[in-house]
Amino acid sequence: MNRGFLRDPRIYQILMLSGLLVLGWLARAFEISPSHAIAILVTACAMQWLGSVMIATRPDFKSATITALSLTLLLRADTVWPLIAAAAIAIGSKFTLRLGGKHIFNPANFAIVTMVLMSNAAWTTPGQWGTAIWLAALLAGIGFFITYRAARLDVPIIFMGTYAALLFGRAIWLGDPLAIPLLRLENGALILFAFFMISDPKTTPDGFIARCIFTSGAALLAYILTFHFYLTDGLFFSLAIMTVIRPVLEWLDPAPKYQWGDQIDIQNFIKRRFSKKLAVHQLPAE
């Protein structure tokens, strides 16, 4: 196994999500049959292969596997067909809905939103994870970021921070016990969303400021859709909306595009960002 392979954070992500899936199965928290999981995986990989052939590149199945695992963890259906459709929509969107050399939507997110909006044959199950799996997801998410994506740790921190602040603010304003926002935060789908979906570097802005606006905007939107429009899937809608706005944010705060395996070193990153400002301030002193 070469070093580059291990450096790819997607390997770790695949391991973590598979681990969560197995844990959820064992704890009977997820009611999804292995055959459904396999159908999602096979469809996603087949679509990835098809897409790669059409644009004449070598197929890489790691991202497709991650998308398949996310769908397996988050989406439910009575029969296998809505899940196959979701997997096809997810990977299909990567090859067809593109702007500026990047796909617009997070594939799993786009598939979930499309399926939920278009039919009632597939649904999400927020709140079905239970404390143990929720904790496991949280640890996996934190571990993932500390190990591989330190420079993008801002995304889950800002998202969870903003969302938690809104929940606690609401509880304080309403005079509710704080047990209510805590209950809302103990949600497996929320953790998975924060650490493994919204933080996908391919569909978050590369510029730090744009990313902050993108992430906190998604949290605010998720809060509004959930608590003022009573949409149980507000979380997923919020990311879909923000990814549509993303090109504007990137135009305002341009930055080099992320490649898989890039180790964005946070120190270099901070140096690069602040050195400009330092230079500006130091100029008159020269």
Added chain:
Amino acid sequence: MNSTLKKTLFAATSALAAITLTTGAVAFCGFYVAKADTKLFNKASKVAIMRDGDKTVLTMANDYQGDLQDFAMVIPVPVVLEEEQIHVTDNAILDHLDAYTAPRLVEYFDEDPCQVVYRKDFSQPMEMAAGANDSEIRERDGFGVTVEAEYTVGEYDIQILSAEQSDGLSGWLVQNGYNLPDGAESTLESYIKQGTKFFVAKVNLEEQAETGLKYLRPLQVAFESPKFMLPIRLGTVNADGKQELFVFTLSREGRVETTNYRTVKLPTGMNIPTYVKEDFGPFYKAMFETQVQKENERAVFLEYAWDINWCDPCAADPLSQDELRELGVYWVGSDTSELQPRRPAPQIGQNVFVTRLHVSYDADHFPEDLMFKQTGDRSNFQGRYVLRHPYRGDATCEAAEQYHASLPKRFEQEAQSLANLTGWNIDTIRDTMNEKGQDFEKPVDDSWWKRIWDNDPKDG
């Protein structure tokens, strides 16, 4: 209103059940023998919710046992209700829905082992895909409280309130003779800030006397709101101990689950000792309590999810179209025939999916109201427990020897299942089984520690 009257405030609704329910009926693969309905529980509330898009009809049954003139209920609702949106219905309909969806006990009788070639494993849970035929299923006072409207509906006097301040509302309630439990004010404040309206229902004694009934009938409200939830917080304020709530949802799409609490399926399909037939009530209660503890007292339990056209085995007949309409299912036509849909074959039709949820709640474990979502899940689920009576006739073939030899192991498994489900003592279960005709040798306890100290004279 008599302001000296001190009324007790109830915020949760409860069941007052008193009706004879259907007796055992034959189903295609077993005999249905008993059900565990909501009457087993004290302080049990029953709420039926029809939900279709934003359209909602709540039917709330209370088991109020005190003096009727002291009865008052404050119910948070998302919108101001008109008189036509409030209705009173019969207890019998909710009781029927309760009986139809109740966890059930079924029994099978082993056949002569010398003649049986194929024996089905009956312990599988009865989860089947739904039938393919499912097509898609004024005046303002000093408190800042406005009594938007007052109606008398059935035996209830209803006041629709809108308030801007919780202290205003609580002051108004106190001044109007209601006992407000401690801690209710902050909950009222939270509701008011969320734009919630309230109505107060109390008993109109004259109208009540005219009904000739000794109990209060369920109150119904119909409204449109994007909020799909059931307010339980006011009910936890003055509760002593836990309360039992049964929620029956009627929808077109499929199963309903809670989004802010885990919805867990009740264990189902187990073979248990035959003597439970006499104790199904205690069994069910013990099992439910054990499951509640297993989920750290924080789960909502799914007890039934089924297309309302049929059942198998049936704890009660499916509801008629008239009953469904009464519960708010506006899309079914009224009954044209006297015949009710019968089990077991799925029928074309009414496109109503029923979900029965059971929650044992208090403020510590359920701080927030129950938030629901409708899923597209139309797979069937029921709480069903199986009794298998061994063959007692003469049988002297080779197969019979094997059959008799297999029984102790089977009985032991049944004892273990029962102990696991209920937390009852396994030895007591084995003894009772022996007393009640399922006789078998207790397995030898060969724990390693027994083997070390078994013959130690110091133990006496």
